[in-house]
Amino acid sequence: MEFFNKVGKMAIGSRLRMLTETVGEDAARIYNLYHIDFQPKWFPVFYVLQDGGEFTITSIAKEIGHSHPSVSKIIAEMVKNGFVVEKKDKTDGRRNMVSLSAKGLDAAVKIKDQYADVTGAVEEILSQANHDLWKAIEEWEYLLEQKSLLRRVQEHQKIRESNKVQIVPYEPRYAEAFKALNEEWISKYFKMEEADYKALDNADSYIINNGGLILVALYNNEPVGVCALLKMDDPDYDFELAKMAVSPKAQGKNIGFLLGQAIIDKAKALGGHKLYLESNTILKPAISLYHKLGFVKVAGRPSPYERANIQMELKLK
Amino acid sequence: MEFFNKVGKMAIGSRLRMLTETVGEDAARIYNLYHIDFQPKWFPVFYVLQDGGEFTITSIAKEIGHSHPSVSKIIAEMVKNGFVVEKKDKTDGRRNMVSLSAKGLDAAVKIKDQYADVTGAVEEILSQANHDLWKAIEEWEYLLEQKSLLRRVQEHQKIRESNKVQIVPYEPRYAEAFKALNEEWISKYFKMEEADYKALDNADSYIINNGGLILVALYNNEPVGVCALLKMDDPDYDFELAKMAVSPKAQGKNIGFLLGQAIIDKAKALGGHKLYLESNTILKPAISLYHKLGFVKVAGRPSPYERANIQMELKLK
DNA sequence: ACTAATTATGTAACTGATTACACAAATGTA
DNA sequence: TACATTTGTGTAATCAGTTACATAATTAGT
Numbered sequence: 038m039e040f041f042n043k044v045g046k047m048a049i050g051s052r053l054r055m056l057t058e059t060v061g062e063d064a065a066r067i068y069n070l071y072h073i074d075f076q077p078k079w080f081p082v083f084y085v086l087q088d089g090g091e092f093t094i095t096s097i098a099k100e101i102g103h104s105h106p107s108v109s110k111i112i113a114e115m116v117k118n119g120f121v122v123e124k125k126d127k128t129d130g131r132r133n134m135v136s137l138s139a140k141g142l143d144a145a146v147k148i149k150d151q152y153a154d155v156t157g158a159v160e161e162i163l164s165q166a167n168h169d170l171w172k173a174i175e176e177w178e179y180l181l182e183q184k185s186l187l188r189r190v191q192e193h194q195k196i197r198e199s200n201k202v203q204i205v206p207y208e209p210r211y212a213e214a215f216k217a218l219n220e221e222w223i224s225k226y227f228k229m230e231e232a233d234y235k236a237l238d239n240a241d242s243y244i245i246n247n248g249g250l251i252l253v254a255l256y257n258n259e260p261v262g263v264c265a266l267l268k269m270d271d272p273d274y275d276f277e278l279a280k281m282a283v284s285p286k287a288q289g290k291n292i293g294f295l296l297g298q299a300i301i302d303k304a305k306a307l308g309g310h311k312l313y314l315e316s317n318t319i320l321k322p323a324i325s326l327y328h329k330l331g332f333v334k335v336a337g338r339p340s341p342y343e344r345a346n347i348q349m350e351l352k353l354k
Numbered sequence: 355m356e357f358f359n360k361v362g363k364m365a366i367g368s369r370l371r372m373l374t375e376t377v378g379e380d381a382a383r384i385y386n387l388y389h390i391d392f393q394p395k396w397f398p399v400f401y402v403l404q405d406g407g408e409f410t411i412t413s414i415a416k417e418i419g420h421s422h423p424s425v426s427k428i429i430a431e432m433v434k435n436g437f438v439v440e441k442k443d444k445t446d447g448r449r450n451m452v453s454l455s456a457k458g459l460d461a462a463v464k465i466k467d468q469y470a471d472v473t474g475a476v477e478e479i480l481s482q483a484n485h486d487l488w489k490a491i492e493e494w495e496y497l498l499e500q501k502s503l504l505r506r507v508q509e510h511q512k513i514r515e516s517n518k519v520q521i522v523p524y525e526p527r528y529a530e531a532f533k534a535l536n537e538e539w540i541s542k543y544f545k546m547e548e549a550d551y552k553a554l555d556n557a558d559s560y561i562i563n564n565g566g567l568i569l570v571a572l573y574n575n576e577p578v579g580v581c582a583l584l585k586m587d588d589p590d591y592d593f594e595l596a597k598m599a600v601s602p603k604a605q606g607k608n609i610g611f612l613l614g615q616a617i618i619d620k621a622k623a624l625g626g627h628k629l630y631l632e633s634n635t636i637l638k639p640a641i642s643l644y645h646k647l648g649f650v651k652v653a654g655r656p657s658p659y660e661r662a663n664i665q666m667e668l669k670l671k
Numbered sequence: 672a673c674t675a676a677t678t679a680t681g682t683a684a685c686t687g688a689t690t691a692c693a694c695a696a697a698t699g700t701a
Numbered sequence: 702t703a704c705a706t707t708t709g710t711g712t713a714a715t716c717a718g719t720t721a722c723a724t725a726a727t728t729a730g731t
Contacts, residue, residue, distance in 0.1 A: 040417060040418050040419060042492075044398070045473055046473045046477055047397075047469055047473050048398065048401075049488065050377045050381055050394070051397070052491055053374040053377060053491065054374045054378070054687090055419060056370060056491050056495060057367065057371045057374050058688080059495075059498055060366065060503060061367050061371070061717090063503040067503070067504055067507050070507065070511060080365070081365065093679070094679070095678080095679055095680080100357060101357055101368075102357060102372060103718080104719060105679080105680070106719080109681060110717090111717095129678095129679085129726075130726050130727085131678070131680065131725065131726045132678095132679065132680085133681095151507075152364055153510075153514065154511045154514060155363070155364045155507050156363045156364050158503060158506035158507040159363040159364065159503075161510075162494065162497050162503075162506065165497055166490060166494065168485055168486045168487075170366070170485075170490035170491065170493075171369075172485040173483060173485035173487035174369055176482075176483040176484065177373055177483065180479050180482055180483060181479070185380055186384070186476075186479075187384055189475035190380075190384050190472050190474075190475040192475075193472075193475050193478075194467070197470065375718080378687095395687060411711090412708080412710080421689060421690080423710085423711070423712080424689075426710065426711060426712090427688095427711090446697070448695070448696050449696095449708095449710090450709080450711095
């Protein structure tokens with residue numbers, strides 16, 4: 038399969054499908070070799086039944102990892118071909134108890150030889166290969182159960198995207214973005230308050246000239262996130278992390294985290310010992326971001342903001 | 355997948371199918387992650403077209419290893435979604451030349467990032483596994499192309515069956531089988547001749563008491579094959595291999611080969627230097643069996659049989 | 672004891688591929 | 702030049718699974 042080597046790993050799904058098909062194609066012909074009138078797709082169901090037990094459709098489905106309609110259809114076909122008999126459960130009217138018929142039991146004996154030969158052939162291939170397909174599949178099953186391909190891709194996407202993000206110091210030309218980004222989320226969840234207007238309309242005089250600073254996150258050179266560090270006049274805290282805002286259009290690029298970390302670094306560089314912040318518990322992603330940054334919840338302190346219902350701090354060292 | 359470990363390697367087809375499905379399921383959601391309205395199954399076709407070239411349906415199919423109707427349908431869908439444009443070839447009215455539209459070209463750019471992330475994620479899984487799925491698939495593709503699973507199973511079947519075959523010396527109770535098995539093939543392809551009746555009706559006096567012998571192949575203790583070694587009165591040859599017959603019901607169990615080898619061993623044990631046989635070229639499987647046993651064609655010698663049109667010999671040493 | 676939730680099953684529609692077939696256009700050959 | 706063969710494409714049917722939905726029987730909760 039020349040093509041796959043050209044395309045690369047992204048095509049692993051297609052490649053798997055094609056190998057599956059190649060292997061599957063021969064399966065039907067293999068049954069012919071043993072003169073058993075048997076469809077390969079029946080095999081997993083047959084395998085469960087082969088020792089003579091009675092099972093419900095659902096229990097077979099669970100055992101072999103198929104959906105129940107699939108088993109239902111397979112059983113119908115096997116009944117039609119005389120391999121299986123159905124029986125209503127006396128004590129539970131929903132249950133359809135299925136088991137091998139005499140013919141089915143007979144086939145189970147015949148199939149033993151085939152079983153040995155196919156297993157032998159597969160093991161022969163496995164032994165001729167340097168890389169063990171059987172074990173590799175098993176590992177993939179495990180790894181994908183631990184973390185799905187989707188989530189893995191998502192993480193790679195996030196990392197790649199966050200590499201495109203630049204964190205830069207505030208400049209007057211970002212004044213508009215600073216206000217707009219904050220106004221967007223504040224007025225979405227709450228109402229703009231007096232203190233908001235003061236800070237957002239006068240970033241320079243209110244924040245920067247008071248010993249604070251603002252960082253801006255650029256994505257494709259567009260400001261998509263902002264965060265301020267306010268100098269506090271408090272014996273317990275040096276700075277407050279505030280006015281953190283990320284554009285909804287730039288979500289999923291880890292921008293909040295990058296901004297938060299950059300602000301923390303700045304606070305450290307400025308000799309800060311303890312950071313403070315206020316937020317609201319309805320802002321779940323924000324709260325979880327603060328946790329991720331290391332902030333912990335602390336007891337009440339008076340706040341100029343109505344919307345503040347949670348306070349957090351972070352010890353720097 | 356507990357079940358597969360219980361069933362063993364025979365279920366490798368099912369196991370492959372399920373992994374394929376798991377991987378495939380996420381594929382659609384991954385495209386959503388990048389806000390491209392794109393179906394995963396389009397990808398191989400898209401990949402071929404992405405550099406802006408024009409291709410026919412068949413050439414794409416060949417390149418990506420799909421059937422042409424599959425590509426035909428995919429192209430129809432992509433046209434409907436505006437990713438692809440069709441154009442009749444001026445010089446060849448059968449050809450449907452397809453290429454990416456402006457929208458398709460645009461998507462090709464967007465997809466680059468996704469491509470990188472998916473490749474990264476797959477490589478991450480690959481690196482976390484001890485057994486390399488990608489390389490294992492590649493090896494299976496190669497090994498199955500060399501010799502299909504069907505043929506491998508067939509070979510295992512043959513070996514197992516031939517282990518059930520016993521080669522035993524002639525006894526009077528096999529007289530009937532000796533005649534019947536030979537009569538069966540002779541009268542199927544030719545006509546019983548005088549010499550046949552003589553030998554088959556009087557195995558003891560004609561063959562065994564003349565310094566020859568007969569071996570019988572038993573399968574489930576039933577005689578299913580016979581072969582005679584006739585003492586020859588000839589300066590060139592010691593023995594003639596003759597009256598080899600295997601029941602059609604017992605075909606594919608390697609019985610002819612086992613009988614032939616056993617006869618050769620006997621001839622050697624009796625101090626023979628050269629074996630002779632006569633046959634007819636319309637008996638292709640027989641001729642190829644004799645070749646496999648080491649016999650080579652030799653020039654004419656008078657024969658009592660009308661049907662003989664080829665003669666062969668084997669030097670023993 | 673009655674209603675709500677859960678469980679067991681079956682049916683229908685869909686999916687992404689295939690093979691079989693049909694047909695037109697181009698090419699090869701006598 | 703006429704006819705057979707090959708090539709390119711599309712449509713229909715099939716395949717082995719899926720999800721969505723419907724229905725009946727059982728179990729749980731009040």
